[in-house]
Structures are given as structure tokens and as C-alpha cells.
Amino acid sequence: MAVATSERPNRQVDGGFRAPVGNTVRERFTQLVLFLATCVALVVLVTLLVDIVRDGVGGLSLNFLTQYTSRVAENAGIRAGLTGTLSLMVLVALMTFPLGVGAALYLEEFAPRNRWTRLLEANINNLAGVPSIVYGLLGLSVFVFFLGFGRSLITGALTLTLLVLPVVIVASREALRAVPREIRDGGLALGATPLQVALRQTLPAAIPSILTGMILSLSRAVGETAPILVAGAVGSRRADNEPWNLSEAYTAIPIQIFDFVKRPQEEFQIQVASAAIIVLMTLLLFMNSAAIIIRNRYARNR
Amino acid sequence: MALVLTLVLAACGGDDPATPGTGGSEEALSGNIEIDGSSTVGPLTEAINEEYSVPQPDVVVNLGTSGTGGGFERFCKGETDVSNASRPIKDEEAALCETAGIEFTEVRVGTDALTMVVNPETDYVTCLTTEQLITLWGPDGATTWDQVNPDFPADPIEIFAPGVDSGTYDFFNETLEIEEPRQDFQASEDDNVIVQGIQGTPGAWGYFGFAFFQENADTLTAVEYDAGEGCVAPSIETAQDGSYGFTRPLFIYLKNESLSRPEVADYATFYVQTVQDVIESVGYIPEPEEDLAAAQTAVEEAVAAAK
Numbered sequence: 255m256a257v258a259t260s261e262r263p264n265r266q267v268d269g270g271f272r273a274p275v276g277n278t279v280r281e282r283f284t285q286l287v288l289f290l291a292t293c294v295a296l297v298v299l300v301t302l303l304v305d306i307v308r309d310g311v312g313g314l315s316l317n318f319l320t321q322y323t324s325r326v327a328e329n330a331g332i333r334a335g336l337t338g339t340l341s342l343m344v345l346v347a348l349m350t351f352p353l354g355v356g357a358a359l360y361l362e363e364f365a366p367r368n369r370w371t372r373l374l375e376a377n378i379n380n381l382a383g384v385p386s387i388v389y390g391l392l393g394l395s396v397f398v399f400f401l402g403f404g405r406s407l408i409t410g411a412l413t414l415t416l417l418v419l420p421v422v423i424v425a426s427r428e429a430l431r432a433v434p435r436e437i438r439d440g441g442l443a444l445g446a447t448p449l450q451v452a453l454r455q456t457l458p459a460a461i462p463s464i465l466t467g468m469i470l471s472l473s474r475a476v477g478e479t480a481p482i483l484v485a486g487a488v489g490s491r492r493a494d495n496e497p498w499n500l501s502e503a504y505t506a507i508p509i510q511i512f513d514f515v516k517r518p519q520e521e522f523q524i525q526v527a528s529a530a531i532i533v534l535m536t537l538l539l540f541m542n543s544a545a546i547i548i549r550n551r552y553a554r555n556r
Numbered sequence: 557m558a559l560v561l562t563l564v565l566a567a568c569g570g571d572d573p574a575t576p577g578t579g580g581s582e583e584a585l586s587g588n589i590e591i592d593g594s595s596t597v598g599p600l601t602e603a604i605n606e607e608y609s610v611p612q613p614d615v616v617v618n619l620g621t622s623g624t625g626g627g628f629e630r631f632c633k634g635e636t637d638v639s640n641a642s643r644p645i646k647d648e649e650a651a652l653c654e655t656a657g658i659e660f661t662e663v664r665v666g667t668d669a670l671t672m673v674v675n676p677e678t679d680y681v682t683c684l685t686t687e688q689l690i691t692l693w694g695p696d697g698a699t700t701w702d703q704v705n706p707d708f709p710a711d712p713i714e715i716f717a718p719g720v721d722s723g724t725y726d727f728f729n730e731t732l733e734i735e736e737p738r739q740d741f742q743a744s745e746d747d748n749v750i751v752q753g754i755q756g757t758p759g760a761w762g763y764f765g766f767a768f769f770q771e772n773a774d775t776l777t778a779v780e781y782d783a784g785e786g787c788v789a790p791s792i793e794t795a796q797d798g799s800y801g802f803t804r805p806l807f808i809y810l811k812n813e814s815l816s817r818p819e820v821a822d823y824a825t826f827y828v829q830t831v832q833d834v835i836e837s838v839g840y841i842p843e844p845e846e847d848l849a850a851a852q853t854a855v856e857e858a859v860a861a862a863k
Binding site: 322323324325326404405486488489490491492493502503515516517518519520523 | 620771
């Protein structure tokens with residue numbers, strides 16, 4: 255970074271200094287290629303969004319959120335999926351936060367550097383890359399059958415918790431690692447125990463980045479279909495899910511989208527499914543924005 | 557409040573055996589009903605659930621679509637109260653239920669006409685006989701249409717059909733008595749994928765449930781089936797009178813033990829009373845009145861026996 259700055263000073267708005275613009279053909283060509291690469295990603299995203307919004311916006315209304323599913327496209331709603339998804343989110347957040355942050359704190363602040371910890375770390379990193387369907391099968395065999403939770407909300411929440419836990423641990427460790435050494439040393443120098451330093455100094459300093467990781471992981475959990483489909487989410491329900499009714503059967507927005515798309519009627523496949531996708535995307539957008547806002551606010555305060 | 561109501565109702569039910577679940581019962585019931593099984597019957601059951609939520613909003617019906625076989629597996633473990641099926645229960649499945657001590661009542665609620673379709677450009681294929689279908693779908697499947705019928709042009713054949721796990725695939729093979737059909741076809745568990753495949757491919761042939769044909773009748777051509785007594789087109793009439801060879805029954809299987817719960821008894825009764833009103837809206841074929849009356853009697857008797 256420092257080297258780059260000395261060779262090519264940043265653009266300055268006020269000073270009238272212009273960064274050198276690439277003047278050889280080769281440099282201009284490379285810049286064009288890089289620009290096009292950005293465009294491809296953007297064009298795909300915009301096309302997808304425009305297409306979904308065009309198909310689905312007509313199906314959006316307050317009734318779509320407050321009604322259960324129906325055999326008539328005009329009356330169909332995603333209330334069951336919405337309450338299910340929100341309940342899953344609450345439960346996954348409640349379980350992931352203590353487990354993920356606890357594991358990260360241990361590994362980063364307390365664990366001895368030996369072969370076992372390295373093995374543990376390698377495993378956690380590998381788990382973050384395991385396909386989500388595998389977690390679904392794990393949920394089915396362990397939670398549904400072995401522990402006897404059945405096809406209930408808690409099974410879905412536990413399955414998704416396992417799915418995002420490695421990501422949360424990795425993100426939380428990164429966050430803890432970014433806390434300056436001086437903060438820890440300062441605390442220890444003033445006579446605090448390592449535990450006091452970890453809980454009162456290091457963790458609070460890392461919390462904003464941890465929260466960002468948490469929210470991004472939650473939004474991944476919310477968008478997942480395969481694991482909860484395998485772990486027993488039901489396709490159709492005409493009742494709400496609440497996070498405290500752990501043994502209730504459950505459904506979620508992605509499951510409902512899957513159900514809509516499979517129907518014979520075109521209105522369901524296109525309009526109703528697109529409307530449900532818009533709701534899901536809006537939810538994800540809100541969560542990702544929250545993550546960005548938290549990060550920015552903290553960056554300003556520091 | 558709901559709990560008190562349930563207790564009162566349970567008490568009432570116990571005291572007064574003369575008040576069976578009459579379907580659309582005046583009393584407010586509550587409870588959970590677990591249903592799984594055929595994805596073909598799923599939309600029909602879902603339509604019933606929608607209607608049932610009007611008189612009984614507190615009865616929660618959880619409906620899954622694991623397929624007929626998957627549904628029976630759960631049913632015979634005692635996990636579900638009702639199982640949807642697009643074929644009768646197999647002997648080995650019934651044996652599982654018996655081992656687990658689960659007695660059930662089979663209720664036929666409707667009919668589906670499995671429909672063969674071709675791309676509209678393949679307009680020369682209007683009717684296929686059993687032998688021609690065996691040439692087409694058998695183990696050494698034909699690759700061009702003139703192998704199926706010398707009168708057809710030598711256009712290449714493309715097949716889009718349900719995957720090997722689906723009941724539709726099983727039913728098609730059983731009807732044609734083919735044990736090992738060809739495997740070089742584009743398989744999908746999603747019927748819409750089959751529809752799109754055939755729509756976009758000249759020379760394409762495939763099959764799926766009547767509902768999917770009805771929704772796409774303007775872009776696909778249905779093929780008549782000659783089971784030996786002349787070409788018959790799939791329709792509500794030919795399916796009801798049985799002249800169309802690819803008709804299949806749609807069932808719900810009721811767990812007898814669950815019928816002692818007032819909400820399940822009421823739901824089952826409501827199902828057979830309402831099915832005629834909704835079945836055509838989900839693309840299936842209603843039972844003739846007398847057959848449905850028999851189904852209603854069967855449910856009544858099962859409910860009475862469970863008391």
C-alpha cells in the first residue's frame with residue numbers, strides 16, 4: 255500500500271493534483287478488461303433483479319405477507335414462511351452467538367499453540383466449506399431421529415446453527431485478531447487477569463466486526479433451502495411459527511418458493527414465486543445493510 | 557383459553573358418543589394433523605386444508621410431499637396421521653405398518669390421467685399403441701420416430717420424463733409392463749422442467765400428470781393411447797369411465813388410531829365431503845358420485861370404529 259502510494263499518489267480533490275492516467279495502450283486495455291469484468295457481475299445482478307421485480311411486484315401486497323398459501327394465485331401468501339424464517343433467525347442467532355464467539359475467544363486468546371489446536375483450527379476451516387446439504391443430512395439423522403426432536407422448528411434451527419457456526423467462528427477470530435496488541439498488554443499491565451482482559455477489553459473492541467460476521471452468516475442461514483428441506487421443513491402449513499414453540503412443525507420462505515415453483519400453474523411459478531423472492535431479498539438486504547451500518551458506525555467512532 | 561376449550565371439547569366427545577366429527581363440525585377444534593406423501597396428491601390436500609381453515613382455523617395441518625413411498629415409510633413408523641398416495645400401498649409397505657401395529661383405512665379421493673405429450677412440431681405423433689410405446693420406452697429405446705412407426709419420419713427422438721424416484725415413473729412402467737425402461741432420457745423430479753424441455757425440442761416426447769398438461773395445453777400436444785381397443789384421448793370423461801389406459805387412483809390413507817382424535821376425524825370427514833368441490837381446480841378428475849359416496853361411508857365407519 256505504502257509503496258503504491260509513493261509511486262502513484264492518490265487523487266486529491268482539492269489540491270488540483272491529478273493521478274497519472276495510464277498512457278500506454280497496454281495499460282488502458284488492461285483497465286478496460288477489468289472494467290468489463292466488473293460490468294459482467296453487475297449486469298447479471300441487475301438483470302436478475304429487474305426480471306424478478308418485474309414478474310413479482312404485481313403479486314406484492316400486504317395480503318401477500320399476512321395470508322397463508324392458497325390454491326388460487328391471487329390469494330396466496332407467505333405468512334407461514336415469513337414467521338418460520340423469522341423464528342429460525344432468532345433461534346439461530348441465540349445459539350450461534352455464544353457458541354461461535356466462545357469458541358473464537360478460546361482459540362484466539364487462551365488455547366495453547368500445539369498440534370491439537372492446529373488440528374481443531376484446520377477442521378473448523380474445512381467445516382466452513384462443507385456443502386449445506388450435508389448439514390441437512392446430519393440434522394436429519396442426529397436431531398430428527400437420534401435425539402428424537404422430530405421435524406420441528408428446533409431441528410431446523412440447530413441444523414442451520416451447525417451450518418453457519420464455522421463461518422461465525424472464523425469471522426470472530428479475525429475480529430479478535432484485529433484488536434491491537436496494546437489493548438491486551440495494557441490491561442495485563444494494570445493487573446487484570448487474562449480472562450478479564452479478554453471479556454472486558456478484547457471482546458468489546460471486536461464486537462462490531464463480530465456482529466457484522468454474525469449478521470452475514472444469519473443472512474446465509476435464512477436463504478438456505480436444501481438443509482432444512484432435508485431436515486424436515488414442511489411444504490405447506492396454515493399456521494404461524496413462534497421462536498418459543500420449539501416442537502412445532504415449521505416452514506420457511508425458501509421452502510415456500512420451492513413449492514410455488516413446482517406447481518403447474520404459471521401464475522405460481524412466475525408471479526407468486528417472484529413476489530416471495532422479493533420478500534426474501536428485501537429481508538436479506540436489510541440484514542446486510544445492518545451489517546454495513548454497524549461496521550461503518552464503529553469505524554467512525556474509533 | 558384454547559387449552560380450556562380443548563379440554564371441554566375432549567370431555568364432551570367422551571361423554572357423547574352420538575356426536576361424531578361431522579365435517580365442518582360446529583365445535584371449534586384444535587390440534588395438529590401430520591400429513592406426508594405423494595407430491596401428486598399434495599396440491600389436492602393443500603386445497604382441502606385451505607377450505608378446512610375456514611371452519612376450523614385452530615387445527616394446524618402440516619403437509620409434506622416426500623413422495624408416495626417416502627410418505628408410507630413415515631406413516632408406518634407412526635409419524636403421520638394421514639398419508640397421501642398416488643398408488644395403492646404395496647404389500648411390503650403394508651407389512652411394515654402391520655409390524656408397527658398401525659391399522660389404516662384406504663380412501664380413494666380422485667383420479668389422475670397420466671398424459672403423454674409431444675412438441676407441437678411433432679404433429680404426426682397423434683396416437684401410440686402399447687407395442688409402439690414399448691419400442692419407444694423399452695430397454696433398447698428407439699432413437700428416431702420411424703423405428704416406432706414406419707409411417708413417421710426419421711426425426712430424432714428426445715425424451716423428457718419424471719425421474720426414477722417418482723411414482724409417475726413407476727406407474728408408467730407398470731402399466732406398460734416394462735421392468736427396465738431405457739435410461740438415456742432427460743429425467744427431472746420437477747414436472748415444469750419436463751414441460752419446458754418438450755416445449756423447446758422438436759421431436760420431443762414425455763409424460764406427466766393431467767394437471768401439468770391442462771396448464772400447458774396451448775403449447776403441447778397430448779398423445780392418445782391405444783391399449784388395444786382403439787385410440788383414446790386423456791380427458792375427464794375417459795378417465796372416469798376407465799377407457800383411458802393411463803388413469804391412476806389418488807388415495808389418502810388414514811391411520812385408524814388417529815381417528816379417535818376429534819380433529820382428525822373431523823378433518824377426514826371434511827376431506828371426503830369437500831373433495832368434489834376443489835379437485836378440478838387443482839387439475840385432477842373427480843370420482844363418480846357413487847364411488848365417492850362409498851368413500852364417505854368408509855370414512856364414517858372408520859371414525860365410528862375408532863371411537
